[in-house]
Amino acid sequence: MKPNNSTSKVWFITGASSGLGLEFTKTALNLGDKVVGVARNIEPLMELEKRYKTTFKSFKLDITERASVFETVEKAITHFGKLDLVVNNAGNMILGMIEEFTEDDIKQQIDTNFYGAVWVSQAVLPHLRKQKSGHIIQISSIGGILAGPMTGIYSASKFALEGFSEALAQEVSHFGVHVSIVEPGGYWTNLYTNMQFTTIHEEYSPVREFLETQGYESKDSHPKEAATALLKLINDEKPPLRLILGSHVFDAAIEHELSKIKTWKDWETVSRSAEKAIPQPEE
Template sequence: MTRVWFITGASRGLGRAFTEAALAAGDRVVAASRNVEPLAELEGRYPGALVRLPLDVSDRKAVFDGVEKAVAAFGRLDIVLNNAGRLLLGMVEEATEEQLREQFDVNFFGAVWVTQAVVPHLRAQGSGHILQVTSMGASGGFASTGMYAASKSALNSVSEALAMEVAPFGIKVTILQMGGYDTGLFTVGTTTTEPDPRYADLRARLAEMWGDDAGPDPSTAVPAVMELIDLPEPPARLIVGGASYDMVLQMEQGRIEQYKAWERLSRLAPG
């Protein structure tokens, strides 16, 4: 059966890769982005299968209006991919209120607005799959990316609650903990704080640790997710990326070992 996708952040990176993959599979796509001009070529290549939707996900009213247009275009929604995101790069002390709010407005609230807008439609049809794009690093903070991780961690928590709430209506929810792909997040999608010179040494160590590798092409993430959406019982979480899988397991194991090391102190409290 031909499926209908609603994809945010569709004009570049992972959003663009999944838009192309869905169209190539014979599905139809409502591709939402602040700038939809880069999608014009795809619209010509797949006539009648792609609707370009200019959308700022941080604008709740615009999101609800956009979802109504999407449903009107193709009559239903089957897969909702909350992919739009930004990166605030800098130390916690350096971040301004405006920068922090913009980070959460896009990464967290934007995904929540889309979710709120699509759930009534998915519930009415008794089916649908919401894919929430978060990060392999969302299980814990890391120097200079703490605000980004916080916004994605918040989305993780809300999405786990959402999955429990909508399961009785036939709606599935999967958190996609994406690895590091060359999506442009660290270039066009990045806002940086004003550097405090007291963090210069730490910044130098981080730059050396990360190197210049931008990561694999976003299209390499497509096969895993395309197989995922065909599963009758998809997982609630999926780490997308082999190297990222190893890193997440290592981080989780380290956290478990720390809990156990301080078990005696934890058990001093009765709660």
């Protein structure tokens, strides 16, 4: 059965040359949809351009460069005429103790995982607002829900992504535009193989040794599972603001939120006692 191209959607996917981004790209193309895939290195996408000559276009893009992002979005719209689905997938991971991070390490993490998504969202919104439709999908992480040792700056970038996206969703819903935050667990992608580490401070050796004794076992899946879940999300008439991907991280997220609620309740008396409304003081 051939895809119905009359109802095909146009995707804009960042980080499309590898990992989840590449899987999202292939899945959309196999459905008969049109895709603009952007990445710093588009060489892995050349085969797709040959195979899907009329439905796929790639552009080389560093999403941390705001002006380039706006230019590329305009090229994408010129090429296919519109955008329906925007997947902010590009990201990286640098692990280390907070004290070990250099200024450049922090900027690299925040620029890619947070600012890149902001620039893309800003660039596509005038077009989505005008057509009164569209869906922006922010690929966050379980690290956007909870943080642990060595994930501090990575989680900071994802917490920032989630906070801005939550506000954005409320702002653009008035124009018929949806925003969803997808929080994946582990998938077998090059996020791990390309993962970077800070220069170790020996003072933290005991902490690392302790972490090694915890016996954490990663629960990783094939990226196709994430792509299947993404299709269910975008095809829902009322897509959720947040969607967790994976049973292991789902349980971890629930446990984390229940712990937060317990702490709030334990300290409820102090919290409530800190509020005594008064008229505005005179200067």
